[in-house]
Amino acid sequence: MLSLKTNQAMPFISEEELEYLLPFMATAHRQLEEGNGPGADFTGWYHVPDINTEEDLQRIEKVAKRLRESSDILIVLGIGGSYLGARAVIEACNHHFPTLLSKSQRGAPLVIFAGHQLSEDYLAELCDILEDYDVSLNVVSKSGTTTETAIAFRILRSFMEKKYSPEELRQRIVVTTDANKGALRSYADEAGVESFVVPDDIGGRYSVLSAVGLLPIAVAGINIRDLLDGANWAYEKYLRFDPEDVNDCINYALMRHVLARRGYLLEMMVNYEPSMAMFIEWWKQLYGESEGKNGRGIFPAGANFTTDLHSLGQYIQEGSRILFETSILFKSSQREMKVPHQIDDSDQLNYLAGKSLHEINQTAALGTSLAHVRGGVPNLSLELRERSPLTIGALVYFFEKACALSGYLDAINPFDQPGVEAYKRNMFALLGKPGFEDLRSRLMEELNN
Ligand code: PA5
Numbered sequence: 172m173l174s175l176k177t178n179q180a181m182p183f184i185s186e187e188e189l190e191y192l193l194p195f196m197a198t199a200h201r202q203l204e205e206g207n208g209p210g211a212d213f214t215g216w217y218h219v220p221d222i223n224t225e226e227d228l229q230r231i232e233k234v235a236k237r238l239r240e241s242s243d244i245l246i247v248l249g250i251g252g253s254y255l256g257a258r259a260v261i262e263a264c265n266h267h268f269p270t271l272l273s274k275s276q277r278g279a280p281l282v283i284f285a286g287h288q289l290s291e292d293y294l295a296e297l298c299d300i301l302e303d304y305d306v307s308l309n310v311v312s313k314s315g316t317t318t319e320t321a322i323a324f325r326i327l328r329s330f331m332e333k334k335y336s337p338e339e340l341r342q343r344i345v346v347t348t349d350a351n352k353g354a355l356r357s358y359a360d361e362a363g364v365e366s367f368v369v370p371d372d373i374g375g376r377y378s379v380l381s382a383v384g385l386l387p388i389a390v391a392g393i394n395i396r397d398l399l400d401g402a403n404w405a406y407e408k409y410l411r412f413d414p415e416d417v418n419d420c421i422n423y424a425l426m427r428h429v430l431a432r433r434g435y436l437l438e439m440m441v442n443y444e445p446s447m448a449m450f451i452e453w454w455k456q457l458y459g460e461s462e463g464k465n466g467r468g469i470f471p472a473g474a475n476f477t478t479d480l481h482s483l484g485q486y487i488q489e490g491s492r493i494l495f496e497t498s499i500l501f502k503s504s505q506r507e508m509k510v511p512h513q514i515d516d517s518d519q520l521n522y523l524a525g526k527s528l529h530e531i532n533q534t535a536a537l538g539t540s541l542a543h544v545r546g547g548v549p550n551l552s553l554e555l556r557e558r559s560p561l562t563i564g565a566l567v568y569f570f571e572k573a574c575a576l577s578g579y580l581d582a583i584n585p586f587d588q589p590g591v592e593a594y595k596r597n598m599f600a601l602l603g604k605p606g607f608e609d610l611r612s613r614l615m616e617e618l619n620n
Contacts, residue, residue: 172556173565175419179550188429193414199579200412208579210586215372219406222380235389239279243304247387248286249311250319252375257387259453263446263563264393279392286323298330307343311383313369315353347382374586376457377571393560401564420569424576430495437470437494443532448475461574461585477535488546495549503557504529
């Protein structure tokens, strides 16, 4: 289903370096398994079968069915880990042009996103078009206080209050938040709307396999059982640490660590399928927020090939030698399209006639990695059998576990994000939020100097 190839990175490192790290990896793995490493309170995602009960899954499916039937559009409001996982999986698994399909062609509402930035134009234009559609909202925030999400929810809620009766409104708003605390929990309880829980022991960026991701994914018509089966396959496959036979997930964490020690401090996650672009955004958040601490960490970047070979390709081939590449590849495509034969061959493409685009894409990937390795860029590749909920579920877990291990190997807590507070505090102070008066004076002084 999923395998890691490291042969195009090995010329840049040595076996001894990998072996040297094995005892450290053994400790990291033990910490994760035994739940006694830094941030261990947030490892509820680790044992896939325990993330959701059968009862949880049935309720998610029931609510998703109701929303699918009653809505043309589901707006998911959330930021960071509260929206990226759902969006990544939906875009990875569904049609490339969902907005051009009717609801019956899609077989599901259109799932769109808000509350992940502060653009006035974005929300205003969204409200303009919503008038003619049946709309539902799923607001997702563990803290319940994230400004971007809270503002968007306030605006869209007022819009919904004008459009629907109080009874219908209750059927169209679903809250996903903390079990007991926060503004959204109080709202859900008071308004009597359907609500799901962000588990206490799972942080935002590790939450896609909980109700946070599963509800919107199910509304989009994706089989969440398949997604979870894929994740469970990966959980079983990568469960044990055996120094004699290191599994791919652990090996990925090891390889990245050794490459970083060699000065390759930027990882470029690459896809050859445009539907995986958002998955890379999810991966960037997972690794960026987990690893970027204490002045350390690999910078997670992303690229869509072959598109970006005509923009970033030059830099990758000949720029600063600070990056390594990891490619996500699929062995098969969902559809088949062959290059047709043309009698006049005016475009000189007859040498490709009869070849499928997938075959050409795979060859492009091969040619690219050979060129980049020759240019001094270590290459790793992750090969998936096909693009489906099953393999995407496996990939989600592969990256989550490898990320946690990478963090422990780097002696940091991969489950917190203290650095995210800095911009928030400044924004609150500058906006005049009560309690931030001293910081506001300091910032105003800084700005005036
Ligand atoms: O991964 C994380 O924990 C963060 O990216 C959060 O998901 C993000 O900051 C949103 O937080 P909240 O769900 O509290 O609104």
